[in-house]
Amino acid sequence: MSDLHNYENLRLIKTFGRLKGRPLSKNQKLGLALHKQEYNFLETEKKIWLEVGFGNGHHLVELAKRNYDKLIVGSEVYEKGVASACFSLFQNKIQNAKVFHGDVRNMLNLVKHKTVERCYILFPDPWTKKRHKSRRLLSSSNFGYFSKILKSRGYLCIATDVEDYCIEIEDTVSNLKQFKRIHVSPKEKNFKFFLDIKTKYEQKAINKGVSPSYLIYKKV
Numbered sequence: 001m002s003d004l005h006n007y008e009n010l011r012l013i014k015t016f017g018r019l020k021g022r023p024l025s026k027n028q029k030l031g032l033a034l035h036k037q038e039y040n041f042l043e044t045e046k047k048i049w050l051e052v053g054f055g056n057g058h059h060l061v062e063l064a065k066r067n068y069d070k071l072i073v074g075s076e077v078y079e080k081g082v083a084s085a086c087f088s089l090f091q092n093k094i095q096n097a098k099v100f101h102g103d104v105r106n107m108l109n110l111v112k113h114k115t116v117e118r119c120y121i122l123f124p125d126p127w128t129k130k131r132h133k134s135r136r137l138l139s140s141s142n143f144g145y146f147s148k149i150l151k152s153r154g155y156l157c158i159a160t161d162v163e164d165y166c167i168e169i170e171d172t173v174s175n176l177k178q179f180k181r182i183h184v185s186p187k188e189k190n191f192k193f194f195l196d197i198k199t200k201y202e203q204k205a206i207n208k209g210v211s212p213s214y215l216i217y218k219k220v
């Protein structure tokens, strides 16, 4: 894992907006100070669940609390999100979660194939303008990252509130023989896979009267 910084120089299309926002609160500063950028945390006996782009970390913390027998790994580029999540993990004395601060693709480039049992990508940045569509995290060119690290019979759990993104994902996956579609109707949230809590962006969509889509694919 030590050559991570070499990979950071790879020219990846940016799938995110801001890296930093308003100044950090006292607790967020503490969270960031407690954060250790480790590269070997996927070497574990535990089953690994990954959450990509965890935002404020609320869902990540809940996943960890409810699945203490798993190692929950979160990846996020946004400093304030990393800081909040790390503070919350500390405050809740959570031992079974690790945070990667950076572009998930840099982390996934360095991990062994087939190590992750479940991967959550909840409300990825939608990039709705035509000229920005190539920035979507779940573009056909990025799917390979998630396919590579998932174990066979592992699950990819995705949520989006953007209809045309949902269609793009469904189209992409239907052309990939390594995934089987599990969800019956995207509008039904299957609580065997998704938590009964709402992420910040899920709540925002619902407040606007938009009903999100919830997609589950099984690696075959």
Ligand SMILES: C[S@@+](CC[C@H](N)C(=O)[O-])C[C@H]1O[C@@H](n2cnc3c(N)ncnc32)[C@H](O)[C@@H]1O
Pocket: 015, 016, 017, 018, 052, 053, 054, 055, 056, 075, 076, 077, 078, 081, 102, 103, 104, 105, 122, 123, 124, 125, 126, 137, 199, 200, 201, 202
């Ligand atoms: C629209 S927000 C959704 C946050 C959260 N999942 C939610 O539902 O409230 C998308 C998040 O993904 C993060 N993100 C985008 N591309 C990423 C990447 N390549 N690696 C890690 N995080 C990424 C962004 O920084 C942002 O916080």
